[in-house]
Amino acid sequence: MARKGFYFDSSRCVDCKTCQVACKxxxxxxxxxxxxxxSGYEVGKYPNARFYSISGSCNHCEDPACVRNCPTRAMYKDEADGTVQHNDDICIGCQACIMACPYGAPVYLEEEGIVHKCNACIDTREEDGATTCEASCGMRAIEFGDFEELQAKHPDAVVSIACRPDAAITHPSMIISGREYLQDEDYRELEY
Structure with missing residues (x-):
């Protein structure tokens, strides 16, 4: 099975949230x-405090907890590209996927009574040439593509950083690079 995923360069991100707004x-x-x-994070203390941002969505994991825990198989992996997709027609809104996902990617749409999440723009990426988040990022901090190719192109990128759950849980298809302090365990998530 093919495996598509994301690369994120935290050194390029200026926390503008354009990717978040475009996706929304x-x-x-x-x-x-x-x-x-x-999300924004701070490490260190004054006068040596540092800041970084992480843009995250569904990680289209290799072993997705949401798929494993969905009782109706509404969450599934796409055979063609390995992304995690959702079938609205058979979702019962039980939210088992929300409880299972360590990254908080699925969200409950109360008015529709179902869960949904990032689908890696599977419906438009072929005609648009990119995912919406990737295309909207003026700093080119986000890339989407074949996961092995992204890993080869960005050999210093890592799957696990301090502010995210252990990658061994689901083997996310997202790699991150850019800031030397991404592994600093003394981080604080900022609320703004």
């Missing part, structure tokens, strides 16, 4: 919910 608009996500979230 494309999928018409309700207020207070997002399929892609830009």
């Amino acid at each position: 608009k494309k999928f018409n996500v309700p207020k207070l919910l997002n399929f892609r979230i830009v």
Whole structure:
């Protein structure tokens, strides 16, 4: 099975949240919910405090907990590209996938009574040439493509960083690089 995924360069991200807004608009996500979230983190203390941002969505994991725990198989892996997809027609809104995902990617759409999440723009990426988040990022901090090719292109990128759950849980198809302090365990998530 093919495996598509994301690369994120934290040194390029300026925390503008354009990727988050573009994704929200494309999928018409309700207020207070997002399929892609830009989070800011601080490490160190004054006068040596440092800041970085992480833009995250569904990681289209190799071993997705959401798929393993979905009782109706509404969450499934696409045979053609290995991305994790969702079938709205058979979702019962039980939220088992939400409870299982260590990354908080699936969200419950209360008005529709179902769960949904990033689908890696499977419906438009062929005609648009990129995912919406990738295309909207003015700093070119996000790339989507064949996961092995992304790993070869960005050999210094890692799967695990301090502010994210252990990659061994689901083997996410997202690699991250850019800031030397991404592994600093003394991080604080910022609320803004």
